[in-house]
Amino acid sequence: MVVADGLTGIDGRRIDPSVLDGKAVLVVNVASQCGLTPQYEGLERLQERYGAAGFTVLGVPCNQFAGQEPGTPEEIQQFCSTTYGASFPLTEKLEVNGRHGHPLYERLTAVPDADGRAGEVDWNFEKFLISPAGEIVARFRPVVEPEDAQVTRAIERVLP
């Protein structure tokens, strides 16, 4: 499966493929000290709204954007759960851009957004939607809110 292969969770353990396999997955690079960090609220609401229908958010902490995710895994996990009540899984801190970018992001960033632009992740909270079959079906830039109609429509189209 395109998402779970080789992914380690924020707790340092391999992410159980059953957490992601067969689900629609919204992959989001997150950061705790960004102006967009309140998007965690919308992401958690998506998780609550669609989680039982075969959907999950997958948060990917990343410190490549102005160093806005500097914390340890424990600090990141604590911040997400206590500040925003985030219940969705987080990976370990990853690089999403550059020559040391994670293989998952090599695949994700090959997909264009609605304007036809592929390539680098622009900033924190860029979103990629992966279908249950493992196809990358949509890309939303950071300014698109998690609960924007274009995101929810795309999720509803690919729910299993």
Added chain:
Amino acid sequence: MTVASVTVKATAVQLGDRLRARSGAELTVTRIDEEFMGRANMRAFVEDSEKQWFKMPALRDGDVEFRRDDAVD
């Protein structure tokens, strides 16, 4: 060798300059994007090197922290 830190206008930053983000992280500018997420009033400074990929945006008329290495005999 002493390292001085000064602020410069974002518009004055050039390729090769060494900058420090508010987080304390540093980058050597290898690319300058003349807008940031569609905002023409911002520039984004990127280090895309073997060492790291790092991006730091700044308001065009704002200041950024600039690291200058001064050799001292």
